[in-house]
Amino acid sequence: xxxxxxxxxxxxxxxxxxxxxxxxxxxxxxxxxxxxxxxxxxxxxxxxxxxxxxxxxxxxxxxxxxxxxxxxxxxxxxxxxxxxxxxxxxxxxxxxxxxxxxxxxxxxxxxxxxxxxxxxxxxxxxxxxxxxxxxxxxxxxxxxxxxxxxxxxxxxxxxxxxxxxxxxxxxxxxxxxxxxxxxxxxxxxxxxxxxxxxxxxxxxxxxxxxxxxxxxxxxxxxxxxxxxxxxxxxxxxxxxxxxxxxxxxxxxxxxxxxxxxxxxxxxxxxxxxxxxxxxx
Amino acid sequence: xxxxxxxxxxxxxxxxxxxxxxxxxxxxxxxxxxxxxxxxxxxxxxxxxxxxxxxxxxxxxxxxxxxxxxxxxxxxxxxxxxxxxxxxxxxxxxxxxxxxxxxxxxxxxxxxxxxxxxxxxxxxxxxxxxxxxxxxxxxxxxxxxxxxxxxxxxxxxxxxxxxxxxxxxxxxxxxxxxxxxxxxxxxxxxxxxxxxxxxxxxxxxxxxxxxxxxxxxxxxxxxxxxxxxxxxxxxxxxxxxxxxxxxxxxxxxxxxxxxxxxxxxxxxxxxxxxxxxxxxxxxxxxxxxxxxxxxxxx
Numbered sequence: 001x002x003x004x005x006x007x008x009x010x011x012x013x014x015x016x017x018x019x020x021x022x023x024x025x026x027x028x029x030x031x032x033x034x035x036x037x038x039x040x041x042x043x044x045x046x047x048x049x050x051x052x053x054x055x056x057x058x059x060x061x062x063x064x065x066x067x068x069x070x071x072x073x074x075x076x077x078x079x080x081x082x083x084x085x086x087x088x089x090x091x092x093x094x095x096x097x098x099x100x101x102x103x104x105x106x107x108x109x110x111x112x113x114x115x116x117x118x119x120x121x122x123x124x125x126x127x128x129x130x131x132x133x134x135x136x137x138x139x140x141x142x143x144x145x146x147x148x149x150x151x152x153x154x155x156x157x158x159x160x161x162x163x164x165x166x167x168x169x170x171x172x173x174x175x176x177x178x179x180x181x182x183x184x185x186x187x188x189x190x191x192x193x194x195x196x197x198x199x200x201x202x203x204x205x206x207x208x209x210x211x212x213x214x215x216x217x218x219x220x221x222x223x224x225x226x227x228x229x230x231x232x233x234x235x236x237x238x239x240x241x242x243x244x245x246x247x248x249x250x251x252x253x254x255x256x257x258x259x260x261x262x263x264x265x266x267x268x269x270x271x272x273x274x275x276x277x278x279x280x
Numbered sequence: 281x282x283x284x285x286x287x288x289x290x291x292x293x294x295x296x297x298x299x300x301x302x303x304x305x306x307x308x309x310x311x312x313x314x315x316x317x318x319x320x321x322x323x324x325x326x327x328x329x330x331x332x333x334x335x336x337x338x339x340x341x342x343x344x345x346x347x348x349x350x351x352x353x354x355x356x357x358x359x360x361x362x363x364x365x366x367x368x369x370x371x372x373x374x375x376x377x378x379x380x381x382x383x384x385x386x387x388x389x390x391x392x393x394x395x396x397x398x399x400x401x402x403x404x405x406x407x408x409x410x411x412x413x414x415x416x417x418x419x420x421x422x423x424x425x426x427x428x429x430x431x432x433x434x435x436x437x438x439x440x441x442x443x444x445x446x447x448x449x450x451x452x453x454x455x456x457x458x459x460x461x462x463x464x465x466x467x468x469x470x471x472x473x474x475x476x477x478x479x480x481x482x483x484x485x486x487x488x489x490x491x492x493x494x495x496x497x498x499x500x501x502x503x504x505x506x507x508x509x510x511x512x513x514x515x516x517x518x519x520x521x522x523x524x525x526x527x528x529x530x531x532x533x534x535x536x537x538x539x540x541x542x543x544x545x546x547x548x549x550x551x552x553x554x555x556x557x558x559x560x561x562x563x564x565x566x567x568x569x570x571x572x573x574x575x576x577x578x
Binding site for chain 1: 291292297299301308312313314315320380387392393394395396398399404407412413418420423452457460461483513542548551556558562563
């Protein structure tokens with residue numbers, strides 16, 4: 001019995017490693033292929049038969065993506081939109097989460113239900129009125145117009161609430177006795193204590209907004225205001241069977257910042273996914 | 281200056297400062313979520329286009345139009361097909377990989393990091409990569425397939441293979457996401473269960489079915505519901521690769537809503553009606569799933 005189990009365990013191990021290595025190739029190959037082909041000449045990308053490694057490497061595709069479309073503006077827009085949204089949303093979510101977790105006030109349950117309600121409504125349902133509203137307020141094609149509607153999320157409030165709830169009781173009482181005011185208690189004592197939550201939430205906001213497509217597509221009609229995802233998608237739509245090199249170079253540039261951050265903050269990337277469950 | 285000080289002093293009480301902390305978030309949610317949601321319901325019973333010519337009350341005519349619209353039913357069917365195949369595939373693959381990689385060894389950690397890479401990349405970038413890799417004329421994959429005796433692989437270009445290709449690409453991108461959630465779930469299962477099973481002589485497969493699966497029930501249910509809701513809103517992958525084609529075979533509900541509202545015919549009333557129908561579908565499905573999974577009294 002035990003011997004048989006040993007045997008089957010070894011068999012499992014072998015199967016596991018074979019399958020995992022196959023999966024490595026399936027997952028990594030397209031990403032490495034993107035890296036290599038961004039540096040190939042257009043001729044070699046469309047040449048027959050297709051090559052894996054290629055013979056000549058050049059930066060031409062990168063030069064072309066910057067000259068064919070306002071790619072530098074896309075980068076700047078994405079940094080401002082995703083970065084600005086992240087900073088503001090983390091602060092707003094934390095403040096609201098703190099209030100729900102640690103403060104006693106009238107109407108708390110009703111307001112919390114109100115927040116949860118917005119979590120259940122998918123973005124696509126309010127997309128058209130949101131567009132009209134932004135148009136009416138003159139927010140289309142502006143940075144505030146891109147950032148404000150995303151400046152808080154029910155999920156973020158919910159998440160920060162649970163982080164603040166987990167802090168030891170009486171923490172703020174001691175600070176109050178010491179004469180610290182309410183704002184000071186939040187900023188100087190409570191906020192620094194939930195740093196892991198703040199990091200996780202920041203990565204969550206950064207990743208969703210950096211990669212978002214439908215929302216910036218809708219909110220920006222001017223070419224110069226597009227984000228990387230929206231701008232690339234439209235570029236592909238216009239040049240589906242040409243400009244392969246620039247498409248790939250653009251894609252490579254657009255994924256690189258998050259991949260670099262992932263190397264340093266992997267823990268928070270995984271946590272942001274494992275706690276969110278909201279796929280965008 | 282003095283007035284500001286006195287306001288500050290007045291607010292310096294937990295029961296009052298709470299509203300100051302809540303105000304930014306609540307205003308944003310009210311203005312950019314609740315009002316648009318209500319407006320969506322209103323616009324759905326209006327005749328309205330993006331240029332505001334001929335705005336009038338339409339009653340339920342937009343909804344009647346939807347039920348008689350072949351393209352709506354087609355988009356709904358495509359969306360359902362996407363959900364029915366993509367969600368289970370993503371969860372099963374995510375589960376099997378998570379189960380194999382639960383232990384914290386160097387190999388497993390590296391593997392988990394690698395499988396998470398596509399999750400971080402935007403669908404726009406991933407769509408570009410796969411479109412060119414699978415291209416019928418210049419793509420590496422059709423070329424390699426031809427070499428091993430499978431010629432004319434069409435992928436995104438054929439009515440029969442376009443949707444399966446979109447599904448496969450999505451699973452490729454997202455299984456690492458489900459895997460990450462399930463690894464945490466499996467690591468949370470007490471090791472004493474497995475120790476007891478080992479003493480009883482249960483092998484790995486028996487342990488998987490008798491311990492891991494039942495213990496993971498809630499996490500799996502959570503993945504199923506959130507993945508289903510997310511997949512019902514499928515848009516990005518189609519927009520970047522097939523634009524809904526060929527012959528509308530990959531056009532999804534959100535894609536159709538977007539096209540109806542933001543390109544010809546710029547019909548916002550009808551697009552809103554379609555988005556209300558999407559909301560109804562999502563609420564019905566998530567509610568029934570939720571009830572089946574978490575409210576069973578057994």
